[in-house]
Structure formats: C-alpha cells, structure tokens
Amino acid sequence: MKILLLANNIGGLISFRFEVVKAIIEQGHSITISAPFDKRMEELETLGAKCIATKIDRRSTNPVKDFMLICHYVNLIKKEKPNIVLSYTIKPNVYGGMACRLCGIPQIVNITGLGTAVENPSMLQRIVFVLYKFGLKNVKRVFFQNEENKRFCEKHKLTPDCGYLIPGSGVNLKHFQVKEYPNDDIVKFIFISRIMKQKGIEQYLDTAIAIRKEYPNTEFHILGYCEDAYQEKLKELNDNGTIIYHGMTSDVRPFISNVHCTIHPTYYPEGMSNVLLESCASGRPIITTNRSGCKEIVDDGINGFIVEQQNSEDLIAKVCRFLDLSFEEKKRMGLAARKKVEKQFDRNIIVKAYLEAIDSVGR
Incomplete structure (x- = not known):
C-alpha cells in the first residue's frame, strides 16, 4: 500500500x-x-x-x-x-x-x-x-x-x-538502556523540557532555590529550549549556582545518565510524557505530577513520587523525601522504573x- x-x-x-x-x-x-x-x-x-x-x-x-x-x-x-x-x-x-x-x-x-x-x-x-x-x-x-x-x-x-x-x-529500549547509577556525594536532579510556565519550570526553580539552601550537596540541571520570559531568570540562577542550564541538545542520554532523578512538574495537556519514559528506561527514578500522561508512568513510592500540580511546597517535600533515601533505595527505584517501561511502554x-x-x- x-x-x-x-x-x-x-x-x-x-x-x-x-x-x-x-x-x-x-x-x-x-x-x-x-x-x-x-x-x-x-x-x-x-x-x-x-x-x-x-x-x-x-x-x-x-x-x-x-x-x-x-x-x-x-x-x-x-x-x-x-x-x-x-x-x-x-x-x-x-x-x-x-x-x-x-x-x-x-x-x-x-x-x-x-x-x-x-x-x-x-x-x-x-x-x-x-x-x-x-x-x-x-x-x-x-x-x-x-x-x-x-x-x-x-x-x-x-x-x-x-x-x-x-x-x-x-520508548526504544535499545536506544535508552540502563546506565550505572551515580554513586557520588552530590545528588543531581534534572528538568528536561521546553522551558515554559505550564511545563512546571516555576515549581522546579522554587524547589532548586529551597533545596540548595538546606542541601548544598545537590545540583539542579535544566535542559531544553528557553522561552523569552525565563531567559533572565535562568541566567541569574545559573550565575549564582542555584541551577545549571545546559541549553538544548539532540541527545538527552548523557544528561540523564549523569543524574539521580528526573523532575517533570508539568501541568501541560500532554499525551504521554516522553521525558519520563526515557528517564525510566535509563534506570532513573522520576518525580512528576498527578495528571494524565504522567501519573500512568509512576508508581508512587516504587519508581518515583507523584506531586500535586502547581504546588511548589509538595514538590519540595517529595524532593526532600527522595534525598532521605539511601543510595540502594534510590537505585532500586531506578531499576523499578526500567521494569515498568519494559512491561508497559515498549x-x-x-x-x-x-x-x-x-x-x-x-x-
């Protein structure tokens, strides 16, 4: 045909x-x-x-x-x-x-x-x-x-x-393979998306500011195209060390491999989040919102955490909960994430x- x-x-x-x-x-x-x-x-x-x-x-x-x-x-x-x-x-x-x-x-x-x-x-x-x-x-x-x-x-x-x-x-399970879970003293998070309000960038930045004050051994990475409304704020927070902004990339795999957890606090009307699927396939825990297109990918407390939409305080609390986990517990979350996508999202x-x-x- x-x-x-x-x-x-x-x-x-x-x-x-x-x-x-x-x-x-x-x-x-x-x-x-x-x-x-x-x-x-x-x-x-x-x-x-x-x-x-x-x-x-x-x-x-x-x-x-x-x-x-x-x-x-x-x-x-x-x-x-x-x-x-x-x-x-x-x-x-x-x-x-x-x-x-x-x-x-x-x-x-x-x-x-x-x-x-x-x-x-x-x-x-x-x-x-x-x-x-x-x-x-x-x-x-x-x-x-x-x-x-x-x-x-x-x-x-x-x-x-x-x-x-x-x-x-x-998700292509051969292209996105499980990477060794980082075992270092700095716990790294990443936001991967077009940088716009409905993708939850404000909640992510609120969280980075709050967490970095209490947990200096953390990093908050951002990857994606930045809309005009956030360019100055990202530059300011990048310059003072609150976040690390990488701009755009054609291959997210090296960035996901380098971090401990992907945060996707979106409230945009999505079909199914590819960012979350790719992170899970790479063996990384996820923290995301309780909306369709995201909640289907996370089993709360098993391969990540669910947070309320547009709620910075809830996101901060869930990040703190993640930081309190041991290395082995974080790693098990990542492996559970991989198993979930193998079973349901191949x-x-x-x-x-x-x-x-x-x-x-x-x-």
Whole structure:
C-alpha cells in the first residue's frame, strides 16, 4: 500500500516514530512524509521514505494560513494517491482529516495531547470543537495516548467511535538502556523540557532555590529550549549556582545518565510524557505530577513520587523525601522504573498497533 504520513515536526517524528516508519517500509509499503523542511529528512529518505516539505505554523490561528494548509493536503493526496493517511498532532490531524474527507481517503490519527485550546473552556475551545468534529468525522481509527484524553473526546463527541488506547509513543529500549547509577556525594536532579510556565519550570526553580539552601550537596540541571520570559531568570540562577542550564541538545542520554532523578512538574495537556519514559528506561527514578500522561508512568513510592500540580511546597517535600533515601533505595527505584517501561511502554507495542491498524483499515 501507499501510505502518506502528515506531521508538524521531523525531529519529533524521528525521535518518537522512527520505528513505526521503519516497520511500515519493512512490511513492503511505500511511505511519503509531509512535514516542515528539516535537514534530518535525509535520515528518513535513507530509510526508504519520500519526504515533502510542508509549511506549518503550529501556533498560528490565521484562517488564511490554515485554509492554505488544507488545500496543500488536498493537492498532496491527489498527487500521491495514498491508500491510507497517518497523522499526528492537531493541525495535521484536523486539516488532514478535512482533506481526506474531500478526497475519500481513510485516515488513522494519533491524539498526541489535546492542548490548552481544547481543554480550557473558551470561545477558542468552541471553535476547536467544531474543527475537530468536522475534520475527524470520517477517520477510521483514532489512537489515544491516555485514558483521560479518550474520555474527553468521547464525552464531547470530538471523534468517531473508533478509539484505541496506546501507551503514548513508547520508548526504544535499545536506544535508552540502563546506565550505572551515580554513586557520588552530590545528588543531581534534572528538568528536561521546553522551558515554559505550564511545563512546571516555576515549581522546579522554587524547589532548586529551597533545596540548595538546606542541601548544598545537590545540583539542579535544566535542559531544553528557553522561552523569552525565563531567559533572565535562568541566567541569574545559573550565575549564582542555584541551577545549571545546559541549553538544548539532540541527545538527552548523557544528561540523564549523569543524574539521580528526573523532575517533570508539568501541568501541560500532554499525551504521554516522553521525558519520563526515557528517564525510566535509563534506570532513573522520576518525580512528576498527578495528571494524565504522567501519573500512568509512576508508581508512587516504587519508581518515583507523584506531586500535586502547581504546588511548589509538595514538590519540595517529595524532593526532600527522595534525598532521605539511601543510595540502594534510590537505585532500586531506578531499576523499578526500567521494569515498568519494559512491561508497559515498549515502543514495539506501538509498532504492532500501527501495523495492525494499517492492515485492518486498508482491507
């Protein structure tokens, strides 16, 4: 079969869906990938995929730009003549869905997270609801990454009754292997994310400031793209030794290997946190919030701790609780984290789900 895959980012596609693309090609299908231009497209082309550069403004609400994207998808479908369209993230899902309806092509979508525009009541939410209902009306299968997203869409009738639950994007257990647990006097924590308010950066910084005063033998590392609102604060805290900011990286593994625990205090509407899956696969305990997309990955007190959203005091308390553990107890938490992802979040689970869906929908 001919498969057309719509995405809004090549980096994310390679990091989290490379194995799906590879398996589709190995099954004898051809695949064309539509996404914004990125030099890493060469990695997918080497695999055997065809890549087409598509301009997508992920944050724009400009109706003219969005209409042009729909037209582009329609023209692309007519040119490529795919048997099935796969899509990820909101605009490829919804506008790709509209194009698939117009062209009569079956579509498989992945709800990677609903986003604030969908979850928070507002005029924008009502507009997005209409777009979802219209764009996804005829999809043949919907993959949800957590149960809460699935229930929300079913309650508001945003998607047809063809939803399946998968464990996020899963994690490549060969790429992320258990690393030796650090045995030194300095206990190191890390925050890995785009640095924005809803990812919990303020709670993390509050915690770093409080803990460093009481436990000078700690380090608080930060990894990720920094939005303008936090650049000055991060520079100040980095300069005075409260945090260590590393900027961005294409490979998080050396940073995770160097720390004792990953802290992910997000309250952003996620599908399933890849940061937590990768940390667990590396044998590191996690501290994260009690929201969908995060709480499914942590067994409280076994492989990490759950904290209340937007609650710095609770996060500080859980970090103190972690610091009170012995080296062996911390290490056992990390090994329990690895066992959990091996059992529940292996990326091969997602690969099998996609191959089955393609076979079923393409009949």
